[in-house]
Amino acid sequence: MKIGIIGGTGDIGEGLALRVSDKHEIILGSRDPAKAVESADKIKNTLKERGIDGNCRGTTNEDAAKAGDMVVISLPFQHVAPTLAGINPDCFKDKIVISPVNPMVRKNGCFLYCPPDEGSAALAIKKMLPESCKLVTAFNNIAARKWSMLDCVLDYTVAVTSDDTDAKMQVMALAQQISKLQPVDAGGLELAGIVESLTPLTINIAQNNKLKDLSIYMR
Numbered sequence: 001m002k003i004g005i006i007g008g009t010g011d012i013g014e015g016l017a018l019r020v021s022d023k024h025e026i027i028l029g030s031r032d033p034a035k036a037v038e039s040a041d042k043i044k045n046t047l048k049e050r051g052i053d054g055n056c057r058g059t060t061n062e063d064a065a066k067a068g069d070m071v072v073i074s075l076p077f078q079h080v081a082p083t084l085a086g087i088n089p090d091c092f093k094d095k096i097v098i099s100p101v102n103p104m105v106r107k108n109g110c111f112l113y114c115p116p117d118e119g120s121a122a123l124a125i126k127k128m129l130p131e132s133c134k135l136v137t138a139f140n141n142i143a144a145r146k147w148s149m150l151d152c153v154l155d156y157t158v159a160v161t162s163d164d165t166d167a168k169m170q171v172m173a174l175a176q177q178i179s180k181l182q183p184v185d186a187g188g189l190e191l192a193g194i195v196e197s198l199t200p201l202t203i204n205i206a207q208n209n210k211l212k213d214l215s216i217y218m219r
């Protein structure tokens, strides 16, 4: 499968690409295609050192969206609307779009969940995409550094929400292929805010308890 990552040069984009480009064709997008090519080369080299053949290339955000069968929006929330506004909506037509986006602000040294008027990043992003898009939230609660440390087993829970059951199952199947991730059905998109809000919780707990890169495992 081809997976396009908008904002693919960031921490989550690169981390996700590191973990899946041995199984899927990854197209990293950026505002600056040269930066995306650099990221893709870095990922392929890291994998090559381990004898793994990574299928990853860099390009513009629009090309990444166009090329992907699935598209991940891996941007800080405040950059999602302007970035999507600059991409031809046809690039997303009928596709599964994954949002790991958590809207947060830092105030007095701690992180607050700060959703838009729609109630969550997911519900706001849904309005920015063509109706035929199947929006799925996933990977919201795993710290980027865990993705990037290839020796780190990702034995975490991935709470997945969507209003499209088939799309949700396809994203859960993708998550299942990564390390020891445990995808679970967290309900419809209207529940996405609950999942998004868990990330500032983990960051605050990490800060207050001198812990690092907390991620969530439910059992």
Ligand SMILES: NC(=O)c1ccc[n+]([C@@H]2O[C@H](COP(=O)([O-])OP(=O)(O)OC[C@H]3O[C@@H](n4cnc5c(N)ncnc54)[C@H](OP(=O)(O)O)[C@@H]3O)[C@@H](O)[C@H]2O)c1
Residues within 6 Å of the ligand: 007, 008, 009, 010, 011, 012, 013, 029, 030, 031, 032, 035, 036, 073, 074, 075, 076, 077, 079, 083, 100, 101, 102, 103, 139, 140, 141, 142, 143, 144, 145, 199
């Ligand atoms: N970091 C984590 O641990 C973590 C964990 C779970 C979920 N998330 C969520 O995943 C999403 C991505 O997080 P991240 O940490 O990967 O983000 P990031 O590294 O801060 O940024 C991702 C990419 O956004 C692009 N960008 C930066 N400023 C921009 C602007 N003004 N306009 C358009 N694009 C811009 C950059 O790409 P170019 O410069 O190449 O265009 C950058 O590489 C966020 O919504 C976050 O809430 C993060």
